[in-house]
Amino acid sequence: MKKFHWLIVIILILIAAASIAYKTFVLGISFIPREEKNLWNIELAIRVQPLPKARKIGFPIPRQSDRINIKNTQYDGKGMSLTIEKTPDGIRGRWSGKMIEKRTLYYRVTLAIKEKHYSIPPIEFPDLKSVQKKDPRIIEDIETEDLNAIKKIEDEILSGPLNPMSAIKEIYYFIFEEILINNRRQWKNLHEIVEYLEADSLGKSRLFEVMARRQGISARIVGGLILKPEKKVDEKGRYELSYWNEIYIDGKWIPVCTSYGNFAYLTDEYLPLFWNIENFDTILNDEAASLRITANRVDSAEFTIQEYRKELRRTKSWLMEYSLYLLPMNVQSVFRILVLIPFGAVVLVVFRNIIGVKTFGIFLPVLLALFFQETGFLFGFFFFSAIVGMGFLLRFVLKKLQLLAIPHLSIILTAVVMILCIFAVFNRELQIFRDFTPALFPIVITTIFIERFSLMLEEEGLQNTLRALTGTVIIATITYGIFSIRTLQSIVFTHPETLLIIISFFIVLGKYTGYRLTELVRFREFIKKEQ
Numbered sequence: 015m016k017k018f019h020w021l022i023v024i025i026l027i028l029i030a031a032a033s034i035a036y037k038t039f040v041l042g043i044s045f046i047p048r049e050e051k052n053l054w055n056i057e058l059a060i061r062v063q064p065l066p067k068a069r070k071i072g073f074p075i076p077r078q079s080d081r082i083n084i085k086n087t088q089y090d091g092k093g094m095s096l097t098i099e100k101t102p103d104g105i106r107g108r109w110s111g112k113m114i115e116k117r118t119l120y121y122r123v124t125l126a127i128k129e130k131h132y133s134i135p136p137i138e139f140p141d142l143k144s145v146q147k148k149d150p151r152i153i154e155d156i157e158t159e160d161l162n163a164i165k166k167i168e169d170e171i172l173s174g175p176l177n178p179m180s181a182i183k184e185i186y187y188f189i190f191e192e193i194l195i196n197n198r199r200q201w202k203n204l205h206e207i208v209e210y211l212e213a214d215s216l217g218k219s220r221l222f223e224v225m226a227r228r229q230g231i232s233a234r235i236v237g238g239l240i241l242k243p244e245k246k247v248d249e250k251g252r253y254e255l256s257y258w259n260e261i262y263i264d265g266k267w268i269p270v271c272t273s274y275g276n277f278a279y280l281t282d283e284y285l286p287l288f289w290n291i292e293n294f295d296t297i298l299n300d301e302a303a304s305l306r307i308t309a310n311r312v313d314s315a316e317f318t319i320q321e322y323r324k325e326l327r328r329t330k331s332w333l334m335e336y337s338l339y340l341l342p343m344n345v346q347s348v349f350r351i352l353v354l355i356p357f358g359a360v361v362l363v364v365f366r367n368i369i370g371v372k373t374f375g376i377f378l379p380v381l382l383a384l385f386f387q388e389t390g391f392l393f394g395f396f397f398f399s400a401i402v403g404m405g406f407l408l409r410f411v412l413k414k415l416q417l418l419a420i421p422h423l424s425i426i427l428t429a430v431v432m433i434l435c436i437f438a439v440f441n442r443e444l445q446i447f448r449d450f451t452p453a454l455f456p457i458v459i460t461t462i463f464i465e466r467f468s469l470m471l472e473e474e475g476l477q478n479t480l481r482a483l484t485g486t487v488i489i490a491t492i493t494y495g496i497f498s499i500r501t502l503q504s505i506v507f508t509h510p511e512t513l514l515i516i517i518s519f520f521i522v523l524g525k526y527t528g529y530r531l532t533e534l535v536r537f538r539e540f541i542k543k544e545q
Contacts, residue, residue, distance in 0.1 A: 015525040023518040030514040033333075037509070041329045046504040047322040052282045053085070053126050053312040054241060060109065060119045063302035070110050071300045074237075074287040076123055077105040081280065085321075086124040092117040104288040124312065127241075127285060132268045132278040134179070156204070156224060163205035164225060181229045182261060182270075189222050189272040197254075215273040219257040222272050232262035237297070238286040240274065241309055253309050258284070285309075319346075338507055346507075351387060351497060353506045356516045358383055358493035363523050370530030371485035372478070374466045378459075379486045383493035385459045391494060397437070401460045402467065402483070404429060413472075427461045 037043050058073060075098070078084050089096055094111035109119050156164075171184045194212050201207050201217030204224065213221065219235045226233035240256040258271035269280050276284075288297060298305050319339065326334045334340075338349055358380040365371040373379050386394035408429065412422055471479045496502065506512050 015522065019521055019525060023521055026514040026518040030509075030511040033511045034509050037333065041331055041334070043325060043329060043334075044322065046501075046508045047318045051126070052128065053124065053318075054285075055310050055312055056123050056125065056239075056285070057308040058107075058121045059306045059308065060121075060298070061304045061306065062109075062113045062117055062119060062300075064113050064115050065302055066112075066114070068110070068112050069300065070108055071119075071298070071303050072106050072108045073121070073298055073305060074103075075105050075107045075121060076125055076285060076287060081128055081130050082285065083126045083128075084123060085126060088120075088122045090120045092119055094119060096121070103290050104286070106288075125285075127282045129282045130280055132266070132280075134263060134268060134278050160204035160224075163208040164221075164228070167208060168225070168228070178229050178231050179263075182226055182231055183277070185222060185225045185229070186270055186272060186277055189218050189225075190275050193218060193221075193272075195273060215257040218272045219259050222259050222270065226259070226261055234260050234262075234267075234290050236260055236269070236286050237288045238284065239307065239309055241283045241285060241311075253307050255287075255307070260289075319343075338510060350503050350507050351384070353510060353513065354497050354503060355380060355384075356513055357496050357502070357506075360516060360519060361489055361493050361496065363520065365485065365489050367523055367526060368530060370532030371489065372482045373486045373489060374463065374470065374482050378463060378466065379489035380493055381459045382463070382486060382490035383497060386490065386494040387497050391491075397434075398460065398463075398487075400433060400437075401430065401464060404433065404464070408464065408468065412468075423461065423465055426464050430460050430464070 034045075038045050056076060058075065060071060060073060062071065076082060076084065077100075089107075091109055091111075092113075094109045094113065097108045097110065099106055099108065107121055167188065171188050172181055176184070192211055193207065195214065195218075196212040197214045199214075201213040204217075204221055207213040207217050207221055216235070216237075223233045223235055235257055236259065237255055237257050239253050241253070256273065258269060258273065258276075260267040260269050262268075268278050269284070270277055271280075271284070323339050326337050326339055338346060338353075341349065359377070362373070362377070362379055366373065382398070385398070388394075389397065408426060412425065417425070467479065467483070470482060
């Protein structure tokens with residue numbers, strides 16, 4: 015390859031690299047939108063019954079912390095005003111105003127949750143009186159029957175001299191392992207929990223709280239959501255409240271969950287909403303209102319893209335005014351696939367020019383990969399195989415009719431549509447492909463393919479046709495795999511200038527005039543004689 019060609023290749027690569035470096039390091043924009051893991055939409059809906067007087071309805075809302083990152087909040091008060099205040103029991107929202115008819119008030123928040131491990135320092139025997147001054151609730155009045163049941167447990171599991179931390183762990187293991195979860199009833203009496211060895215999450219938390227305080231460790235109850243699939247009430251994503259504990263050690267609150275077995279550790283499923291509140295009526299503080307909490311995982315990256323668009327606008331650079339992210343969302347979804355088509359062309363060039371694989375046409379393998387992308391690989395491959403079989407039959411039928419090219423192609427198009435209709439009817443009953451949706455683009459591709467298939471079968475015979483068919487399917491499958499790489503899709507969509515690098519790659523391959531790999535095998539005897 016001449017120096018002039020190498021110069022063009024280097025210039026194209028430098029332009030792409032300089033543009034990406036300028037946006038990333040000078041403008042300070044993220045290289046690609048960051049994929050948010052464990053992103054949730056939480057909705058707290060309060061169904062309010064009408065009352066003639068003004069009212070204030072308080073409800074708990076998630077708060078920002080080292081585990082929880084609040085991304086976005088929205089609310090709809092249906093005419094009532096919202097105030098948010100910080101209390102010792104958490105962050106509380108408060109709807110204020112009159113409600114003369116039944117309405118539902120909405121507070122929605124999008125947040126990301128991450129797991130966290132907590133370090134626990136060693137604890138010596140504390141002075142119980144000094145601890146009581148810090149937390150007067152550490153020893154509380156409980157019923158005699160409950161106290162006797164707790165003392166019986168302590169005699170069994172806390173034998174011998176134990177420091178408070180060892181005692182807390184023994185209590186934790188007993189409640190987690192020996193007391194089974196039973197949510198079919200409310201367990202208010204601790205002696206019933208000890209007797210039946212069953213409790214709901216609130217009952218377990220109340221028992222742990224009392225027993226921890228009796229060991230001189232300050233403890234409290236935390237209420238919120240545990241975002242597990244089995245915690246859903248129904249398919250709409252509604253959740254019931256769950257409870258766990260926190261113990262106060264060395265100036266820090268350490269989480270303890272006796273329901274799911276987490277000690278000094280919270281997974282990314284725990285979303286706390288309030289502290290030190292055991293009565294649900296106190297949580298909502300309005301008898302004529304009911305709270306429904308819905309939690310749904312954010313499956314798409316739409317929220318992240320919106321944040322990235324804001325980041326682009328904040329740069330105030332002319333270069334960012336032409337970003338693909340500023341296009342409408344429906345247009346972006348099209349371009350996310352279009353920008354990867356050159357990568358499919360790279361696969362095609364390598365297989366045809368370097369390896370020497372034969373295909374139907376030049377860009378038909380790439381179009382076939384787009385066909386798989388739009389319909390799904392399993393259905394696309396199945397439908398494509400059916401079309402190939404139909405191509406064999408149509409060849410014999412249409413050859414005898416001796417039609418002109420356009421009517422010939424129109425018959426093929428009609429046959430493809432008929433097969434698609436028949437398949438849709440049977441698929442509705444059999445549910446072979448649950449995600450099947452008809453599309454116009456695949457119909458055009460398969461029609462063109464059958465025409466090419468019939469011509470090659472007639473002109474070059476069955477062996478060469480099957481060889482081209484195999485090469486086309488292999489290239490289309492590899493290209494489909496490339497189209498499915500979301501990271502590559504994000505990089506190219508964010509930095510379309512990377513396509514200049516693809517052009518430089520085509521220039522290098524376009525100047526290659528050596529043997530193809532298949533030719534080395536085909537002409538191996540001739541090459542040996544020449545050498």
